[in-house]
Amino acid sequence: MPSPSPIEAPEHVLQLLSQLHKISLEQEAAISKTGKVMSSDVLDDLEGKQPDRAPKSEFDTLMLDKFIALDEDKCHFVYQLINATGATNVVEAGTSFGVSTIYLALAVAKTKAATGKPGKVIGTEKEIQKAETARKYWKQCGEVVEREIDLRVGDLLETLKEDLPEVDLLLLDIWSALALPTLKTVLPKLRYGAVVLADNTTSGAKGYADLLAYLRAPENGFHNTTLPYTNGFEMSVYLPKSK
Ligand SMILES: C[S@@+](CC[C@H](N)C(=O)[O-])C[C@H]1O[C@@H](n2cnc3c(N)ncnc32)[C@H](O)[C@@H]1O
Structure with missing residues (x-):
């Protein structure tokens, strides 16, 4: 059984964190082939290393309302x-x-x-x-x-x-x-x-x-x-x- 959370914080902060992680994961699943946006080839393609396929501004625009929170x-x-x-x-x-x-x-x-x-x-x-x-x-x-x-x-x-x-x-x-x-x-x-x-x-x-x-x-x-x-x-x- 995994350990309980090590985070010491007021209850409302813990609740906000769970809520924000949930939204972040839902957003990532929606735009990624694999369910993890940062892991996907989709992101690699978009990220500006290959600007001919997706200019950086397009990538930034896509990410403007995305959390992409650390797991x-x-x-x-x-x-x-x-x-x-x-x-x-x-x-x-x-x-x-x-x-x-x-x-x-x-x-x-x-x-x-x-x-x-x-x-x-x-x-x-x-x-x-x-x-x-x-x-x-x-x-x-x-x-x-x-x-x-x-x-x-x-x-x-x-x-x-x-x-x-x-x-x-x-x-x-x-x-x-x-x-x-x-x-x-x-x-x-x-x-x-x-x-x-x-x-x-x-x-x-x-x-x-x-x-x-x-x-x-x-x-x-x-x-x-x-x-x-x-x-x-x-x-x-x-x-x-x-x-
Ligand atoms: C993966 S997200 C960070 C997620 C955040 N650490 C979290 O866990 O909630 C990366 C962020 O870096 C920002 N960013 C990209 N280029 C930047 C730059 N040159 N200077 C500052 N921020 C930048 C993006 O707008 C994006 O919001």
Whole structure:
């Protein structure tokens, strides 16, 4: 029998999370051949790596009202990992309607309380309407979530360039073509032992080829494990020789 949920949060937050995951899965099933949008060839085709088949703007338009939330079990894992490592500064690349962000905020609130360290969740979303909806959900959650989040609206390759603290954990839940540029933007701020998580790295291996090659090149200092969640969830620990 699987463990009960590890998430400690007010009942109304837990209910909102289940509701949002449900909507997200229903949306994904509706637009994907396989039932998981990020895993499908449909997404690979659309995502802009092959612009002749679907221009990026068309893909972005399709995604404008989609949650594409990180799977619930992966959200639980990230929550556990933040608590286990005492991470207080977390960057999320790709916030969408802010579902995973709620878990990050709940965990960071706990690690800050436990360690007395400062910290925050830095979320990033380029679509203004999505950012506004995310804020609406965080407000529904209340202060416990809302006060932990610094949402940067705009292209993350710009918004993450400046004003980053030393980062304990980076969640790459972003279009695959952006994953490596995002990692390189945040890299100077990653602390020794920081964790980088990237979603759908098994099903999306083709799109992530450059990211995975970079993470796996020994000189770049990452130690990698592909966690066996649906579609793969890459966990990389940053242990460079000279940091
Ligand atoms: C997979 S979704 C994130 C899901 C979210 N982490 C969750 O679990 O609820 C990826 C999001 O990244 C956003 N995005 C795409 N390109 C971006 C960019 N250049 N800068 C910031 N956000 C971007 C998309 O609009 C989309 O909402």
